[in-house]
Amino acid sequence: MKVAIVGGTGYGAVELMRFINNHPYATLELVIAHSQTGKKVSDVYPHMQDVWEIQMDELNVGELQKNVDLVFFATPPGVSKEIAPSLMDQGVTCIDLSGDFRLERPDVYETWYETTAADPSYLRKATYGLSEIYKEEIQNASYIANPGCYPTASLLGILPLIQQKWVDPATIIIDAKSGVSGAGRSTSLMTHFAEMNDNLKAYKLGKHKHIPEIEQILQKESGQLLNVTFSTHLIPMTRGIMATIYSDLTVQKSTEDIINMYEAFYEHAPFVRIRANGNYPATKEVYGSNYCDIGILSDERTRKVTVISVIDNLVKGAAGQAIQNMNLLxxxxxxxxxxxxPVYP
Structure with missing residues (x-):
C-alpha cells in the first residue's frame, strides 16, 4: 500500500515514518510539508539519514488522489477540514491525527477550537478511531478520526467500568499529565527549558480541546449527558501520559473483581495490558511502544475506584494508533x- 503523510515535519509524522519503515505492507510515497518544500526528510531530521531521503513537496490534491492509497494527516487543527473533503469525494482513505473530524457537532468544535468546523456532511463520514473500542466500525471506515492522546489514555482506562455500569459517570475526575512533546515541535514560553525543567505546570484547566472529545464518547457509551472534570499538567519529560481517573462505584466490587473484568474486556486487545493487584504502571514502561498499561484500585473504604492508565503520547496517543487503524482497515x-x-530505561 502506498501512503502519504500531510504535515511531514512534526513529531507525529516522524513517528509515522518510524513505524512505516518497519511495516511489511506499506511504503511511504509522498511527504507533504509546506514549510520545508524541497528539503529531504533527513535535512530536517538527521537521524533519518540513509533511511528516509524522500523530498518533501507542496500539497497537490490531484497528485495524492493519483499516486497513493491512503493519506495520513499529521497536521495542526484547521488543515484537514479544508483538504480532506476533496479526497473523500475521490474515495481516498484517510487517517487524520488532528482534531478536525473527531467531534460530531460543528457547534461544539467551533466553541472549543475557536474556528469554523468541517462541513457536517463530511463530519458524518468520519469514524472515531479508538482501536480497541470501535474495531468493527474502523474495519469498514473510509475516513478515520484518530483519537487525541489524552482521550486515548483516559477512555481506555474508564470505558470498561462505564460499559459495565459499575461507576457513576457523573463523578468521573481525570487528572492527566503529559511530557512536553505533546505540545508539538514549535517553541513556546511554556515549553522553554528554563521554564519547564524542574517544574510541574497545570495548564488549560477547563479549556482543553480534548474535554469535548472525552465527553462525547463517555456520553455515547453511558447514554447520559454529562460533563467531566479533566485537568492537564506538563511534566519535564519528553514522552508519556499518565491519566489517573477517579469515580464513585455503584456496585460493591473488589480490586480483584475489577481487574478480572478488565482482563476479559481487553482479552482480544493486544496493546492493552492490565496490571496485577497492587501493581501500577509508569510511563517509562510503555516508552516508544503502542501499549496502554492499566492499573486499578478499588477503595472499599471510600467506595471509589482509581484507574491509572499510561501511554506514549506520540505512539498509542498518535502515530502508533494510526498505524493500528491502518492495519484494521x-x-x-x-x-x-x-x-x-518499550524502550527501557
Missing amino acids: NNWDEKTGLDVL
Whole structure:
C-alpha cells in the first residue's frame, strides 16, 4: 500500500515514518510539508539519514488522489477540514491525527477550537478511531478520526467500568499529565527549558480541546449527558501520559473483581495490558511502544475506584494508533509493524 503523510515535519509524522519503515505492507510515497518544500526528510531530521531521503513537496490534491492509497494527516487543527473533503469525494482513505473530524457537532468544535468546523456532511463520514473500542466500525471506515492522546489514555482506562455500569459517570475526575512533546515541535514560553525543567505546570484547566472529545464518547457509551472534570499538567519529560481517573462505584466490587473484568474486556486487545493487584504502571514502561498499561484500585473504604492508565503520547496517543487503524482497515494483524517492546530505561 502506498501512503502519504500531510504535515511531514512534526513529531507525529516522524513517528509515522518510524513505524512505516518497519511495516511489511506499506511504503511511504509522498511527504507533504509546506514549510520545508524541497528539503529531504533527513535535512530536517538527521537521524533519518540513509533511511528516509524522500523530498518533501507542496500539497497537490490531484497528485495524492493519483499516486497513493491512503493519506495520513499529521497536521495542526484547521488543515484537514479544508483538504480532506476533496479526497473523500475521490474515495481516498484517510487517517487524520488532528482534531478536525473527531467531534460530531460543528457547534461544539467551533466553541472549543475557536474556528469554523468541517462541513457536517463530511463530519458524518468520519469514524472515531479508538482501536480497541470501535474495531468493527474502523474495519469498514473510509475516513478515520484518530483519537487525541489524552482521550486515548483516559477512555481506555474508564470505558470498561462505564460499559459495565459499575461507576457513576457523573463523578468521573481525570487528572492527566503529559511530557512536553505533546505540545508539538514549535517553541513556546511554556515549553522553554528554563521554564519547564524542574517544574510541574497545570495548564488549560477547563479549556482543553480534548474535554469535548472525552465527553462525547463517555456520553455515547453511558447514554447520559454529562460533563467531566479533566485537568492537564506538563511534566519535564519528553514522552508519556499518565491519566489517573477517579469515580464513585455503584456496585460493591473488589480490586480483584475489577481487574478480572478488565482482563476479559481487553482479552482480544493486544496493546492493552492490565496490571496485577497492587501493581501500577509508569510511563517509562510503555516508552516508544503502542501499549496502554492499566492499573486499578478499588477503595472499599471510600467506595471509589482509581484507574491509572499510561501511554506514549506520540505512539498509542498518535502515530502508533494510526498505524493500528491502518492495519484494521486492511484486515491485517493489528500488531503488524507495531510489535516492538518499550524502550527501557
